[in-house]
Amino acid sequence: MRHLRANAPRPPSLSSFQIGRDAVVVSASPGAVKLKPQAWYAGSSQPFLETTPLRQWIARSLNRKFIVASAAGLLAVSLIFLLAFVTLYRSQLQEERTLKASEVNRLLQAALINAMLKRDLEGLRQIIDDLGKEGSIRQVMILNPAGEVRFASDHELIGTQLMKPDEPACPGCLPASALTKEAQFTIADSSGRNLLRAVHPVRNQARCAQCHGPTELKPINGILVVDHEADTLRTRILRSTGLLMGSGAVVVMLSVVGGWWFIDRFVLKPVAGLATGVSELASGRLEARVTIAGADEISQLARTFNQMAENLAHGMETVREQQAFLQNLIDAIPDGIRVIGPDYRIVLANQTYAQHLGQTVPETIGAACHRSSHQRDNPCPPQLIACPLVEIAKTGVPIKTLQSFIHNKDGAFLHVEVYGAPMRVHAQGKETTYIVESIRDLAKQLQYSHQQKHATLSQLAAGVAHEIRNPLASIRIALDTLFKLRDGGVRDDEQLYEYLHLTDRQIDRCIDITERLLRLSLPPGQSPDLVSINSALQETISLLTLEALQRGVTIELMLSETDARTVASDSEIRIVIVNLTQNAFHAMPNGGVLRVSSRADEKWVAMEFADTGTGIRPDDLPYIFDPFFSRRADGGRGTGLGLPICRAIAERWGGEIQVATQLDHGSRFRVRLPDADATDFS
Numbered sequence: 001m002r003h004l005r006a007n008a009p010r011p012p013s014l015s016s017f018q019i020g021r022d023a024v025v026v027s028a029s030p031g032a033v034k035l036k037p038q039a040w041y042a043g044s045s046q047p048f049l050e051t052t053p054l055r056q057w058i059a060r061s062l063n064r065k066f067i068v069a070s071a072a073g074l075l076a077v078s079l080i081f082l083l084a085f086v087t088l089y090r091s092q093l094q095e096e097r098t099l100k101a102s103e104v105n106r107l108l109q110a111a112l113i114n115a116m117l118k119r120d121l122e123g124l125r126q127i128i129d130d131l132g133k134e135g136s137i138r139q140v141m142i143l144n145p146a147g148e149v150r151f152a153s154d155h156e157l158i159g160t161q162l163m164k165p166d167e168p169a170c171p172g173c174l175p176a177s178a179l180t181k182e183a184q185f186t187i188a189d190s191s192g193r194n195l196l197r198a199v200h201p202v203r204n205q206a207r208c209a210q211c212h213g214p215t216e217l218k219p220i221n222g223i224l225v226v227d228h229e230a231d232t233l234r235t236r237i238l239r240s241t242g243l244l245m246g247s248g249a250v251v252v253m254l255s256v257v258g259g260w261w262f263i264d265r266f267v268l269k270p271v272a273g274l275a276t277g278v279s280e281l282a283s284g285r286l287e288a289r290v291t292i293a294g295a296d297e298i299s300q301l302a303r304t305f306n307q308m309a310e311n312l313a314h315g316m317e318t319v320r321e322q323q324a325f326l327q328n329l330i331d332a333i334p335d336g337i338r339v340i341g342p343d344y345r346i347v348l349a350n351q352t353y354a355q356h357l358g359q360t361v362p363e364t365i366g367a368a369c370h371r372s373s374h375q376r377d378n379p380c381p382p383q384l385i386a387c388p389l390v391e392i393a394k395t396g397v398p399i400k401t402l403q404s405f406i407h408n409k410d411g412a413f414l415h416v417e418v419y420g421a422p423m424r425v426h427a428q429g430k431e432t433t434y435i436v437e438s439i440r441d442l443a444k445q446l447q448y449s450h451q452q453k454h455a456t457l458s459q460l461a462a463g464v465a466h467e468i469r470n471p472l473a474s475i476r477i478a479l480d481t482l483f484k485l486r487d488g489g490v491r492d493d494e495q496l497y498e499y500l501h502l503t504d505r506q507i508d509r510c511i512d513i514t515e516r517l518l519r520l521s522l523p524p525g526q527s528p529d530l531v532s533i534n535s536a537l538q539e540t541i542s543l544l545t546l547e548a549l550q551r552g553v554t555i556e557l558m559l560s561e562t563d564a565r566t567v568a569s570d571s572e573i574r575i576v577i578v579n580l581t582q583n584a585f586h587a588m589p590n591g592g593v594l595r596v597s598s599r600a601d602e603k604w605v606a607m608e609f610a611d612t613g614t615g616i617r618p619d620d621l622p623y624i625f626d627p628f629f630s631r632r633a634d635g636g637r638g639t640g641l642g643l644p645i646c647r648a649i650a651e652r653w654g655g656e657i658q659v660a661t662q663l664d665h666g667s668r669f670r671v672r673l674p675d676a677d678a679t680d681f682s
Contacts, residue, residue: 074252139227196228270298286313336439358409373405388420471506533564540577552591564605566673568653579642580609587613589634610668616661
């Protein structure tokens with residue numbers, strides 16, 4: 001008897017398939033393939049393959065990641081379809097074999113019944129032998145209800161027992177259910193080849209009862225068993241499977257190659273161009289642009305990138321222009337300017353400040369303020385130097401202080417007046433306070449004062465020349481007359497005496513004019529003088545008569561009946577008179593009236609200058625005494641030092657300057673000084 005095996009292993013069935021963000025996993029029953037390429041996407045912290053260099057090599061290229069991912073995905077999908085196809089194919093093949101086996105069994109059953117009714121056992125054997133010779137059938141057997149082989153295409157099996165209840169593990173035996181219903185199952189013969197065994201019970205019928213007995217007692221007359229060749233079917237399945245796998249592999253390769261070409265042509269190369277442009281832009285090359293033809297999303301992204309780069313370049317150019325404008329703006333300020341951060345570092349400075357200390361602006365920026373101006377390694381001690389950063393941090397209000405800076409080259413001291421003010425800036429969600437310092441060189445300020453005085457004197461030169469010209473002309477006329485009398489031999493002592501007196505008076509007038517100019521140009525004395533306000537006004541205004549005439553201005557001089565006197569510098573008082581008078585001229589570009597008056601009341605003497613000019617704008621009024629501030633109504637360009645000098649002189653001698661103005665109706669400046677006659681000098 002051939003050794004048959006009924007528990008041959010079934011092909012593996014697919015139990016799960018998963019493509020996730022972190023893994024591509026194909027799991028199957030024992031013996032199935034397991035593919036676990038984990039973390040193939042870029043940036044994953046999970047290992048992609050066992051070999052770290054390989055994972056890094058793949059992660060460095062979008063092209064490689066696409067190929068690996070595509071291959072893994074296509075392979076997984078191919079396995080799904082392959083296993084599904086094999087399962088479906090095997091199921092259909094099993095159904096087809098079962099159907100054919102059932103048809104063969106029914107044919108044999110009919111032939112068996114017919115032969116038994118006719119008692120043609122020899123014909124039945126012949127049918128079984130012929131069927132056993134078919135290529136797709138390995139064995140045909142007919143068993144009696146007890147499981148004994150009565151007929152078989154292999155005659156050696158006749159008389160053997162195929163159903164042994166006491167040996168349930170018999171591989172070639174029939175199960176007990178074969179007596180009652182049809183069954184098909186796979187077994188293995190002694191050579192290990194698979195067979196499909198079809199079992200069909202032959203039920204007892206009424207016409208068979210005469211030989212086999214009643215159907216109630218013997219429902220089964222026999223059992224028909226047919227073993228079909230399974231290896232041929234399996235070979236066809238394997239051939240079909242191999243063809244399908246080969247076709248699938250070709251499809252996968254074509255898909256990968258086609259996908260790679262598409263991705264490389266339309267994605268990778270444009271993305272590489274974008275990456276190059278972004279890298280150049282990040283390195284500071286704002287002119288970098290990307291050229292990608294087409295109208296797809298990447299092309300639109302390239303155009304958007306170019307527009308972004310254009311806007312960035314324009315924005316950076318605007319920032320540079322604004323920085324240059326800001327630097328030029330503060331460089332145009334005559335005073336030194338520096339801006340100090342909370343860390344004592346200079347963030348902005350102008351040329352004047354750098355020149356004060358023998359530095360350049362780039363050398364100044366970023367340096368510590370105490371190192372730049374005082375040559376100190378640490379912040380200035382607040383008990384020795386009034387540091388604006390420390391004082392403003394305490395009070396929050398601006399501060400003015402006198403300091404001595406040290407020149408960076410020769411170590412010379414530079415005496416300066418420092419005006420510090422806080423500047424609060426909101427940035428990155430927080431407020432930062434910077435200190436803006438205006439630094440004025442006291443030596444230059446004194447120089448500006450002398451320059452202003454010299455400028456005033458030069459403006460008076462024309463008036464002085466005009467005043468002297470008339471007396472000199474009178475003297476010339478008198479001398480010419482005397483020469484004519486002498487040449488004519490006429491002797492008239494009385495007329496001669498009259499012309500000599502005329503000459504003497506005109507010479508006194510010239511001397512008086514020159515003395516007025518000298519008193520105006522004298523430097524301030526170390527000790528104050530007793531100054532007559534009426535005389536100073538009368539003599540100084542007379543020097544400005546020509547300028548008033550040229551400008552169409554009428555000067556009305558109204559002096560106090562009693563002489564108003566004060567203790568001050570005579571030349572400085574005259575400088576105040578000149579500056580305030582000329583300011584009134586400038587405020588009346590189309591001419592007008594200037595009323596100059598003096599008065600004395602109790603403790604004060606006052607000089608008042610009231611014009612009918614344009615007046616001062618309310619916005620400008622708070623700044624008229626600031627140095628270098630100039631708003632002349634006649635369109636001229638002033639130094640902006642006249643009024644600051646006037647106020648400084650008045651305050652130096654214990655006085656003050658008051659101003660009242662009305663736009664388009666004129667201004668009135670009043671200088672008040674202590675009355676010398678009311679002051680107790682004891």
